[in-house]
Amino acid sequence: MKRLLPATAHPRHDWLAEARASLDLSSQLLLGQVSLMLMPVMDLLTLAPLGAPALAAAGLLNSITALFLLFCFGVMQAMAPLAGAALGSPSGRALARQILGHGLTLSTAMGLLGALAMQAFLRALPALGQDPAVTQLASAYGPALSLALLPAAWLCAWRVGYPLLGQARPLARILLACALLHGLANVLLVHGWPPREGLGIQGLGWSYLLSYGLAAALLAWHDRKAAVPSTPMPTPTPTPTPTPPDDATAARRWILRLLSIGLPIGAVMAIEYTLFAGSTLLMGRHGSLALAAHAVCLQWVTLSFIIPLAMSNTVLTRLSLAIGKEDPDEIHRVVVVACTIAAAFHAVMGACCLLMPAPMAQWMLPAASPDRAAMLDLAVPMLQLAGLLQTFNGLSVVLAAVLRACRDTRAPLLQVFAGYWLAGLGSAWLLAQTQGPLGIWQGMCLGFGLTFVVLLRRVRRRLLHLTDLLPQPESAHAQSR
Template sequence: MPAASPAWRVEARATLALALPLVAANLLQMAVYAVDVIFVARLGPQSLAASSLSVSILGLLLWSSTGLVGAVSPLVAAELGRRRHAVREVRRSFRMGLWLSALASAVVLLLCAAGPWFMQATGQDADVVATARPFLHILMWSTPPAIVAAMLRSFVAAMGRAAVATLIIALGLAINIVGNYALVFGHFGCPALGLQGSAISSIVTTSGMLLAYVAVILTDRRLRRYHLFGRWWRADWVRFLDLLRVGLPICGTIVAEAGLFSGAAFLMGRIGEAELAGHTIALQIAAVAFQIPFGIAQAGTIRVGYAFGAGDRAGIARAGNAAIILGIAVMTLTASAMWFAPRQLLSLYVDTDAPENAVLVAFALQYMIVAAAFQLADGAQAVAAGALRGLQDTRVPMAIAVFGYWLPGFGTAIVLGFYTPLRGLGVWIGLAVGLLVVAILLLYRWSRRDRLLMSLSATTP
């Protein structure tokens, strides 16, 4: 079907209408994280390095857990595609999503407790590890409310309430700004707790967001009719296994991708403290830009899921293609901003004119040039993966991610980072190689969706 056809334009508008609040929510969520970086950066390079290593561990675990519980979204979308008022099926997915969130939270807490040991085992600076240990052991308690809130966010988006997430994360941003201002440097009569104050602020922020989601679910007229918290203790192992079937490969995919970037932080830590600090700031900017195609990917998952549930193959193609085209188009804009105005973007995080930041800024500027180059690949792989998730196709994309990120990607980062004069720049070239390989393979799999649909029709309940 031509891209200019009325049906395609209708789909593109529907995808945008769903994607815009999701993109806004993602950007606000990154702003919540950016607030932590902005305040911690003013405590000095050692505090920033300690925060970077801690967040690399916790962020990997949290992001992968949100992918796991985010399986609620394609399952609910497919049920609504099959039957507009699938009350019982929606409630089943929601209830088991809560169970899965609790399980994921327990696993994350255990792994975070071992985080300082992992830092030492990977050869990080002893002083940085000593600073990171108390910070991580406080920060990890922000993950249980964050994981449950992520599940609720995926659910309300699939239920057509994506704007709710935007408003709630805006509330979280306000809480985190006030919390960091009060607890890091000691305002409003609070003690100046430094790095630990930022961790406490994160706990307060994620808890407040979770309570806000619960309040919305209990009061929203459409959501209230599902009686979502009724009999939450009742097991439904068939639906629980459905969530695991879809969610575990999503979790694995995220571990592969996030692990690549977290692993890059540990490589940078071995290269040097200034390189790690520059990497942290440049990666923060790239991560903010990624939230735009990520929001489009989330919308693509839901739109493809609706069509998949309804058995509409033409609708599946329109929904996925519209999301992919929109994602790639948007990333050309973010790439241009990184290429032509890198110093201006860096100035949002650090004083680029301060002599003490000169080395950090020099490294960050190098890395942002590479980040600009891989923006298109990053957008393409994110949205293609999202479209495939709408088909509940997650296992092969996970295998693609593990291969692409860790063999061509991380392998190139190690070789160029430690066996050539490129050092930190070589690590970033490795990131670009991994993203490009995964994007090509995922787009190829999407192009073969008709054969994929035939196999899925025999296995999907």
């Protein structure tokens, strides 16, 4: 049984080189992630003059879109371990590009299904008890937004595949251009320009279609320009067949392979997203002041989550490549460096939440609000717990990325569900009965802490037993122990 070498067996320059490479890749991925997160912020600024119903309609549909894109991005992460292992072979780059091509095919199907699901949601919206004004505006915004889900799904595939191919920098630049175009298109399409009148909230949907579509077109052009001559794709079967299957059969098998690894990842991301949505619903039962304070704390959690999300994408990429090289020493370095950087960031963020919660809450609360003092009283203890919650959450995200690179996704899905929903949301509901609004945050901390411990133990076991990680994807089974 192969074990990782201790840290002292590696030259110091190898560790420093790994730290520099991880930070460089994380900075590029961070730029792309921030660019995408700026787009809904631009929506708020653009729609504010149209009134509260427009803001509510955009927020409702944007939350549905965010859930879909998180799920799609999670499924696409299955490409990382497969392409990383393929890159360890002599013709690895061509094989990795073919895996990316299968990911794009799968994302096309997911984008079309997402568009159909958005249309079904719009038709069902009047029966969900929403304000008629919000329903009417959502019906105007939704059709173009549903069309934008197809190029958005393609972007999810490229966001996973391009860093593996060493193309993280052009990816970040294109995503930044996408965000800047979205801001400009928002103003022109929503409010218009002399002498043309704007389209109102309907223009926001066309802005998403334009910006996502242009980004997808640029990435397709760049990918075609950088492509290398392709080689036949091997079929991912554990034993050779007497006659090789045709291309369509091989493609179906690879897509099924992506689904078998990726669907649990997408489900984990959706579970995490819906946990925060569930906590918000619980908090709403304690009044508007508690809900406003909760929103302030969640905003800080969301902002700080950008860093561990970039780190998780980094460790997924670099660890997949290290496993493809079948290098235990590099596997060890990648995981230790990523976890060290993530722990250092969360130590700083946790200290800020613990030592200066009042100033952090004040920065998010309007100075002219008549209930500012009451909201501060509620937000300060919540924010102190938010620092602990975000530490558990961020480190869990990095550990989950380690398991994804190891093609271990099914068992962690059940563990995350038990930690986030059964322990986290369940204890939040129970503690809210006795501790009030603060009990909801205490319960979420319990759920995230339990999940962190379970994932840490599983990662440790995976790294101590490397024999299951090193076979090439065409001879390995995508299964969890």
